[in-house]
Amino acid sequence: EIDRQRLWGELHKTCEWGVGERWGENPTDVGMHRLALSDDDKKARDWFVAAVQNLGCEVKIDAMGSIFAIRPGKKAGPPTYAGSHLDTQPTGGRYDGILGVHAGIEMLRTLNDGNVETEYPVGVINWTNEEGARFPISMVASGVWAGAVSLEKGHNLKEVNGPATQKSELERIKYLGTTEASHEVNPIGAHFELHIEQGPILEASGGKIGAVEGVQAYRWYTVTVKGRDCHTGTTDFRNRSDSMLTAAKLILHSHNKASEMGCLASTGILNLKPGSTNTVPGSVQFSLDMRSKENSKLLELEEVLRAEFPKIAAGDVVDCMNMAGTKGRGCEVEWRLDTDSPATKFHEVCVKCVQESAEAMLGTASTSLVRKMTSGAGHDSVYTSGRAPTSMIFVPCRDGVSHHPAEYCSPEDCGNGAQVLLGAVLRYDRL
Amino acid sequence: EIDRQRLWGELHKTCEWGVGERWGENPTDVGMHRLALSDDDKKARDWFVAAVQNLGCEVKIDAMGSIFAIRPGKKAGPPTYAGSHLDTQPTGGRYDGILGVHAGIEMLRTLNDGNVETEYPVGVINWTNEEGARFPISMVASGVWAGAVSLEKGHNLKEVNGPATQKSELERIKYLGTTEASHEVNPIGAHFELHIEQGPILEASGGKIGAVEGVQAYRWYTVTVKGRDCHTGTTDFRNRSDSMLTAAKLILHSHNKASEMGCLASTGILNLKPGSTNTVPGSVQFSLDMRSKENSKLLELEEVLRAEFPKIAAGDVVDCMNMAGTKGRGCEVEWRLDTDSPATKFHEVCVKCVQESAEAMLGTASTSLVRKMTSGAGHDSVYTSGRAPTSMIFVPCRDGVSHHPAEYCSPEDCGNGAQVLLGAVLRYDRL
Ligand SMILES: NC(=O)NCCC(=O)O
Numbered sequence: 132e133i134d135r136q137r138l139w140g141e142l143h144k145t146c147e148w149g150v151g152e153r154w155g156e157n158p159t160d161v162g163m164h165r166l167a168l169s170d171d172d173k174k175a176r177d178w179f180v181a182a183v184q185n186l187g188c189e190v191k192i193d194a195m196g197s198i199f200a201i202r203p204g205k206k207a208g209p210p211t212y213a214g215s216h217l218d219t220q221p222t223g224g225r226y227d228g229i230l231g232v233h234a235g236i237e238m239l240r241t242l243n244d245g246n247v248e249t250e251y252p253v254g255v256i257n258w259t260n261e262e263g264a265r266f267p268i269s270m271v272a273s274g275v276w277a278g279a280v281s282l283e284k285g286h287n288l289k290e291v292n293g294p295a296t297q298k299s300e301l302e303r304i305k306y307l308g309t310t311e312a313s314h315e316v317n318p319i320g321a322h323f324e325l326h327i328e329q330g331p332i333l334e335a336s337g338g339k340i341g342a343v344e345g346v347q348a349y350r351w352y353t354v355t356v357k358g359r360d361c362h363t364g365t366t367d368f369r370n371r372s373d374s375m376l377t378a379a380k381l382i383l384h385s386h387n388k389a390s391e392m393g394c395l396a397s398t399g400i401l402n403l404k405p406g407s408t409n410t411v412p413g414s415v416q417f418s419l420d421m422r423s424k425e426n427s428k429l430l431e432l433e434e435v436l437r438a439e440f441p442k443i444a445a446g447d448v449v450d451c452m453n454m455a456g457t458k459g460r461g462c463e464v465e466w467r468l469d470t471d472s473p474a475t476k477f478h479e480v481c482v483k484c485v486q487e488s489a490e491a492m493l494g495t496a497s498t499s500l501v502r503k504m505t506s507g508a509g510h511d512s513v514y515t516s517g518r519a520p521t522s523m524i525f526v527p528c529r530d531g532v533s534h535h536p537a538e539y540c541s542p543e544d545c546g547n548g549a550q551v552l553l554g555a556v557l558r559y560d561r562l
Numbered sequence: 563e564i565d566r567q568r569l570w571g572e573l574h575k576t577c578e579w580g581v582g583e584r585w586g587e588n589p590t591d592v593g594m595h596r597l598a599l600s601d602d603d604k605k606a607r608d609w610f611v612a613a614v615q616n617l618g619c620e621v622k623i624d625a626m627g628s629i630f631a632i633r634p635g636k637k638a639g640p641p642t643y644a645g646s647h648l649d650t651q652p653t654g655g656r657y658d659g660i661l662g663v664h665a666g667i668e669m670l671r672t673l674n675d676g677n678v679e680t681e682y683p684v685g686v687i688n689w690t691n692e693e694g695a696r697f698p699i700s701m702v703a704s705g706v707w708a709g710a711v712s713l714e715k716g717h718n719l720k721e722v723n724g725p726a727t728q729k730s731e732l733e734r735i736k737y738l739g740t741t742e743a744s745h746e747v748n749p750i751g752a753h754f755e756l757h758i759e760q761g762p763i764l765e766a767s768g769g770k771i772g773a774v775e776g777v778q779a780y781r782w783y784t785v786t787v788k789g790r791d792c793h794t795g796t797t798d799f800r801n802r803s804d805s806m807l808t809a810a811k812l813i814l815h816s817h818n819k820a821s822e823m824g825c826l827a828s829t830g831i832l833n834l835k836p837g838s839t840n841t842v843p844g845s846v847q848f849s850l851d852m853r854s855k856e857n858s859k860l861l862e863l864e865e866v867l868r869a870e871f872p873k874i875a876a877g878d879v880v881d882c883m884n885m886a887g888t889k890g891r892g893c894e895v896e897w898r899l900d901t902d903s904p905a906t907k908f909h910e911v912c913v914k915c916v917q918e919s920a921e922a923m924l925g926t927a928s929t930s931l932v933r934k935m936t937s938g939a940g941h942d943s944v945y946t947s948g949r950a951p952t953s954m955i956f957v958p959c960r961d962g963v964s965h966h967p968a969e970y971c972s973p974e975d976c977g978n979g980a981q982v983l984l985g986a987v988l989r990y991d992r993l
Pocket residue numbers: 227261262263269270329507508509510793795840
């Protein structure tokens with residue numbers, strides 16, 4: 132049995148590093164701002180390393196700064212890990228990622244307290260930059276570990292607003308480790324990840340634990356629209372190449388098409404140049420995050436938009452786009468693929484470990500409280516699942532809100548998740 | 563006769579302060595980046611003060627940092643001024659504003675060289691922050707001088723990206739003057755402003771000089787869209803309050819409606835929060851610059867948009883907006899009026915001085931080369947014209963391009979403009 136109060140207390144204690152926006156009256160009603168490889172992330176990492184060393188773990192840090200804490204078992208072999216991340220969104224909450232890491236440490240504490248010897252080693256991983264918020268490839272460190280992203284790409288990845296790269300920041304905060312970021316050199320026996328659902332499904336259906344069977348596909352792009360700066364007062368619409376107006380049409384069209392095809396499309400970043408009220412912007416860059424349960428549908432959506440964006444930018448009428456306005460001189464559109472995370476199916480045995488562990492905790496009433504589900508968000512488990520048996524445990528979060536300071540997971544649900552994580556890891560270890 | 567080479571040489575010499583983007587191969591094929599009250603603006607101001615003092619002028623600096631250089635005449639009285647501005651857009655050119663100030667100084671030099679005594683004083687003004695690029699109220703200093711903007715508002719105006727105010731920057735660069743910024747305390751006899759047209763009309767029609775009869779109306783707004791941050795992967799469209807998607811619709815709709823009503827609408831600045839690929843933004847602010855030749859039409863456009871924006875933001879179908887997408891939870895829209903510049907009619911006598919001066923220079927063929935016209939852009943002359951007889955002189959600029967590094971006015975057209983400016987000022991002085 133894990134110590135629910137200890138878990139809750141420790142989690143909120145470490146949220147002093149990266150304090151975000153206050154949204155309520157309780158001491159813990161404060162969001163997080165702990166961007167990957169920032170000074171606050173370093174403090175959280177230092178705490179993590181000290182905590183697991185105190186618990187008798189061996190610590191490895193790899194070339195992407197991911198931290199592996201290993202508690203020896205009876206036999207040697209690849210450890211069964213609880214993994215998640217300590218970085219957050221710029222206006223994130225206290226549970227996304229953080230809960231999973233803390234539950235892993237609580238697992239180690241519980242094993243130590245009970246003098247439990249596992250068959251093989253077990254451990255906890257803190258993956259670097261899961262969010263992809265500061266450096267815009269999500270799950271990039273587990274991606275490098277899995278061989279899906281090259282180390283070079285991971286190291287050279289630049290921050291969204293500034294010159295720093297992941298490598299320069301890893302060096303600066305002294306987390307450029309010596310272990311190769313590689314599933315071959317540093318293998319994982321199995322990977323379990325506890326996470327808040329970040330969506331409304333569990334809460335709406337009264338479920339307490341989600342046994343996650345897979346993750347939907349998503350792709351991130353940076354779209355660049357090139358027009359020409361000109362004066363807003365002296366240039367009539369016919370003589371403009373208005374990159375902001377064009378970007379507005381493309382964002383709206385991506386939403387309309389995604390709607391029609393049952394996919395998601397979202398723009399979370401937009402930067403324009405030069406940025407003056409009376410200058411029509413000559414250049415806009417925006418992010419496009421598209422998702423679907425099916426790889427093929429996502430690719431189809433991309434194909435449609437790649438074909439239609441240049442037409443819309445040229446001023447041709449596409450659906451209701453460009454119908455009511457004045458046709459200008461047109462803009463050019465470029466796409467860059469930043470993140471590619473295909474649909475993922477988790478390992479059946481791992482899903483079963485989660486399910487059985489949840490049922491053991493919840494008792495007889497458990498059938499309707501444990502739900503098999505698919506994740507809308509990506510997680511490091513996507514990349515580990517290509518290289519090791521993997522599953523995830525979801526717990527409800529209030530109103531399905533995440534990536535928002537008011538993200539909230541109750542002490543009860545945090546404790547439930549950690550208990551199921553411990554059970555799932557021990558079950559897998561015994562198999 | 564002005565010295566055309568001296569004018570050209572001096573103008574480009576002072577463009578070393580605020581060097582922008584290179585766009586061609588000639589030494590002067592380089593744009594400008596000289597934001598109001600920046601270090602580079604200070605250097606240009608210091609040069610201006612030294613130059614006019616060398617020419618024997620009295621110098622006054624007012625509480626908004628506008629600089630008045632006065633060359634005494636036979637009789638005392640309010641001077642006839644040549645006025646314009648030395649500040650530029652972030653990616654501006656070498657002629658917008660700068661030409662007008664340099665032509666004024668060339669006028670003083672020519673009068674000195676020829677020992678010409680005018681009836682009344684003549685002078686040159688460098689108005690502060692005409693562009694409204696860094697501090698987002700255009701022509702703010704002539705606005706304060708004219709009593710149309712309060713000194714408090716002018717002083718407290720904040721920069722677009724940062725905490726500085728106009729007053730704090732005036733203090734920092736030591737141009738917070740002691741003369742009251744007031745048309746009563748510091749009167750203007752008449753105001754002539756030479757400027758590049760910034761549009762394509764003169765060039766397209768083969769005109770050489772525009773005698774400007776007035777300026778179209780414009781209003782600047784900051785529109786704020788409030789939604790709610792959420793996760794791009796786990797939040798379906800129905801559960802979103804997507805402020806970026808909403809802003810895209812509003813920008814497109816403002817273009818469509820302006821098109822329909824023969825007005826202009828443009829967005830040159832857009833900032834969103836929090837700015838992460840996988841977070842649907844909860845807040846967007848964008849600038850809206852709307853223009854029309856008629857005040858009433860501009861107000862009508864505003865009224866229509868003020869009525870329709872909230873509907874579009876709520877997800878109602880307005881024209882083709884919201885037709886193809888999924889209705890979400892809606893966003894809220896707020897408007898703030900930043901600049902209000904009503905349509906302006908210049909003084910008939912001044913327009914006549916410009917016309918006669920142009921005809922004198924261009925000779926017999928002049929009828930088709932001198933054109934009466936309306937300005938699409940605002941100028942400090944808008945505010946002076948409420949308090950003193952005013953007109954402007956336009957010269958062609960290549961392809962009508964302005965607010966762009968490649969803005970270009972030929973040596974011939976620069977010289978023509980300066981010659982007409984001198985002639986117009988002397989004509990008015992004699993009246
Ligand atoms: N869980 C989470 O927010 N991961 C980041 C990757 C994504 O956007 O799905």
